[in-house]
Amino acid sequence: MMLSSEGRNRIAVAAPDAGEHEGNFPLVLLRALRALLLVLAALALPLSLPSIAKSVRPEPQTSAEALLNRVFEDIGRQRFDAALGHIEALIRARPNFRLAHLIKGDLLLAKARPLATLGNAPNGPADRIVDLREEAVARLRAYREPHSSDQVPRYLLQLLPEQKYAIVVDTGRSRLYLFQNEGGQPRYVGDYYISTGKRGALKLRAGDQKTPIGVYHVTSSLPRKKLSDFYGNGAFPINYPNEWDRRQGRNGNGIWLHGTPSDTYSRPPRASDGCVVLSNSDLDALATHLQIGLTPVIISEEVEWLSVEEWKTERRSFLQALDTWRADWESLDTDRYLGHYSPSFAANGQDRDAWGRHKRQVNSGKSWVKVGVSDLSLFRTPGKEEVVVVTFSQNYRSNNLSNVMKKRQYWLREGGRWRIVYEGAA
Amino acid sequence: MRTALQLVALIVGFAFAALSYPQSDDLQDISRLMKQGQHTQALDRVNQYLATKPRDAQGRFLKGLILVEQNRAPEAVDVFSKLSQDYPELPEPYNNLAVLYAAQGQYEKARQALERSIRTHPSYATAYENLGDVYTKLASQAYDKALQFDSGNSAAQTKLSLVREMISGTNRPTRTAARTEPAKAAEPAKPTVLAAAPRASTAGAPEVKAAAEPKAPVPAQTKAAPASAAKSAAAKAPEKQAEKGNSASPEEAIKAVHGWAQAWSKKDINAYLAFYARDFKTPKGEPRAEWEKARRQRITAPKRIEVGVEGIKVGAIDGNGATISFRQHYRSDSLKADSNKTLVMVRVDGKWLIRQERIGN
Numbered sequence: 200m201m202l203s204s205e206g207r208n209r210i211a212v213a214a215p216d217a218g219e220h221e222g223n224f225p226l227v228l229l230r231a232l233r234a235l236l237l238v239l240a241a242l243a244l245p246l247s248l249p250s251i252a253k254s255v256r257p258e259p260q261t262s263a264e265a266l267l268n269r270v271f272e273d274i275g276r277q278r279f280d281a282a283l284g285h286i287e288a289l290i291r292a293r294p295n296f297r298l299a300h301l302i303k304g305d306l307l308l309a310k311a312r313p314l315a316t317l318g319n320a321p322n323g324p325a326d327r328i329v330d331l332r333e334e335a336v337a338r339l340r341a342y343r344e345p346h347s348s349d350q351v352p353r354y355l356l357q358l359l360p361e362q363k364y365a366i367v368v369d370t371g372r373s374r375l376y377l378f379q380n381e382g383g384q385p386r387y388v389g390d391y392y393i394s395t396g397k398r399g400a401l402k403l404r405a406g407d408q409k410t411p412i413g414v415y416h417v418t419s420s421l422p423r424k425k426l427s428d429f430y431g432n433g434a435f436p437i438n439y440p441n442e443w444d445r446r447q448g449r450n451g452n453g454i455w456l457h458g459t460p461s462d463t464y465s466r467p468p469r470a471s472d473g474c475v476v477l478s479n480s481d482l483d484a485l486a487t488h489l490q491i492g493l494t495p496v497i498i499s500e501e502v503e504w505l506s507v508e509e510w511k512t513e514r515r516s517f518l519q520a521l522d523t524w525r526a527d528w529e530s531l532d533t534d535r536y537l538g539h540y541s542p543s544f545a546a547n548g549q550d551r552d553a554w555g556r557h558k559r560q561v562n563s564g565k566s567w568v569k570v571g572v573s574d575l576s577l578f579r580t581p582g583k584e585e586v587v588v589v590t591f592s593q594n595y596r597s598n599n600l601s602n603v604m605k606k607r608q609y610w611l612r613e614g615g616r617w618r619i620v621y622e623g624a625a
Numbered sequence: 626m627r628t629a630l631q632l633v634a635l636i637v638g639f640a641f642a643a644l645s646y647p648q649s650d651d652l653q654d655i656s657r658l659m660k661q662g663q664h665t666q667a668l669d670r671v672n673q674y675l676a677t678k679p680r681d682a683q684g685r686f687l688k689g690l691i692l693v694e695q696n697r698a699p700e701a702v703d704v705f706s707k708l709s710q711d712y713p714e715l716p717e718p719y720n721n722l723a724v725l726y727a728a729q730g731q732y733e734k735a736r737q738a739l740e741r742s743i744r745t746h747p748s749y750a751t752a753y754e755n756l757g758d759v760y761t762k763l764a765s766q767a768y769d770k771a772l773q774f775d776s777g778n779s780a781a782q783t784k785l786s787l788v789r790e791m792i793s794g795t796n797r798p799t800r801t802a803a804r805t806e807p808a809k810a811a812e813p814a815k816p817t818v819l820a821a822a823p824r825a826s827t828a829g830a831p832e833v834k835a836a837a838e839p840k841a842p843v844p845a846q847t848k849a850a851p852a853s854a855a856k857s858a859a860a861k862a863p864e865k866q867a868e869k870g871n872s873a874s875p876e877e878a879i880k881a882v883h884g885w886a887q888a889w890s891k892k893d894i895n896a897y898l899a900f901y902a903r904d905f906k907t908p909k910g911e912p913r914a915e916w917e918k919a920r921r922q923r924i925t926a927p928k929r930i931e932v933g934v935e936g937i938k939v940g941a942i943d944g945n946g947a948t949i950s951f952r953q954h955y956r957s958d959s960l961k962a963d964s965n966k967t968l969v970m971v972r973v974d975g976k977w978l979i980r981q982e983r984i985g986n
Binding site: 297298299300301303304305307308310311312313315316318319320321322323324325327328331462463 | 756757758760761763764765766767768769770771772773774926959960961962
């Protein structure tokens, strides 16, 4: 079958004898679809499908992202009609999922002509197309490189027994990972697409539209009815700026995990003023696991993953440092004890020298000291600086004073050694 | 609706491979009546014909076409859909159904009909062409939703131009109409030619634009000439109309179109904008400055732009105004788009300038 040279001519061509042509494939269409495939492949890098065995996908298969992943799989296997059917099913389930509409447009247009890119609306607002492409890339990447169950994030060194879940955010990948606490060891539960700060990560100043990087926790829950539609199904503020942020001179506030306005299923990867934004259904799913005042929220620009063995080694090595500090305190050898405090130590208006003087004075009145550490949690902060946030219940007993307090320390690894840079009541 | 009717009228080719007996004289007469615009008579005759041969596919198809000509789309849909039920192996009724659906904005139904048409004949070019446009329209609707591109004006604009886009394929047939019925050339907008090409028995038949040949039932003739004939007709049309107009020569206006496309291709934004008249009607009614700014952005953004014009057709011309339509091939490093474009031009101080620019014809 040949199209006439003036292929646009719409006058019906005389039907050839069916028998002669049945074997012919509509080559034009195949070419177009192949082009779309290439576009997606280019966006997603390796075309090989993820190994199902290694990946963990505990989400219910009805979630929007599961449906979208099915479309990606269809496209990867060149089942374009199935892809179109699945994207339509997704749109029925989530009519305001803009990216799904964009992909549907591409799947349709690919049948009409070869595609040069993802999102081929020639007259559409360019910035919105770019936004949706970025969302597509983020979601596609999550699909292509799913979380592997034998990997744990470096940050969750030790969870409290009552911290049933922990959240780790990857702003670079626009993903939020949920982990369950299994005897102190994090077990992957699921991950979700998120939007974060318009201007990236590492918040420094109020109004810089960046998402903070660090170790936080959920401080409260704001229900939908107390919020404007912009925040969707609810909000969970976190404790930015924490002690460490303030020490670094960072300011601003009002960093929340929150939902999405009703006019859209999701927002572009870089969209918020610093908040971490989830689709409403994902927020609802997440909300059931959040414990106010407890659930850790670790925000990184790029999650560092460790094998369980590596993670155990790191934890062991840190616990050793902590226990040495405890033992040195009990030993009443104040020099050795103060050796655990960094020259850059500062807390409660005291610098390292003032702290040292104070401790020497206190210790001089002691004949014995016992320090108990329990309810310990350890969170390594993301980023280049090696900082561990240590929170525990301190049971201090001595010849003339005993008390139990909740304590928080920031330990910094400098010159190959862990030292305390901040210490105070939690 | 008018446009839809043109579309159907023009799209139609009729080739009953399955029923290869020759068309009866009756049907030829009826077809001729229809082409002469005597629709009522044609309908009466075809009804009489069908009274004796109620299942006759060609007769029913012709009836569908007449109904389309008479703006009786729902009845035409009925005829074509029953025809497709009775003869599911024929691609044409599906195709025409699809065209009628598309004209009503029922693109999903149009798509289904065209896919069926292709299923009957996997190499049915017309259906592919139409399906391509239906897909494009559906894609465009999906994009609008994706991009929340629904702010009144722009959405309407998109829709409008895409409806025009569906007519695009009718350019040539329109000209064919002018050629086949010179007496009626004055109203080229209302093509009366309907297809009635019976099957071409030889292979390699796709050149049957001759489906629009008036003396259709002679298969041997359906192959050769039409393309060139249509072209020459196209070339002649403007001259003819120019005679009627004052003394304006279409060449100058056409030259301006080429100059405009060239400035665009060179990304010479100032030269490009200079082709727009002071009273240019911006596409969404936005202020001129805003439109210019957007154009500057669009034209400077790509590394390279290539704009080709093809099949220029001067629609109406008089001393100071001209309507020029053509197929625009736009290529840039990021986008490739072909569309039908119509420029409403005005002569100011001897220079042809664009007063209105439309996608579609």
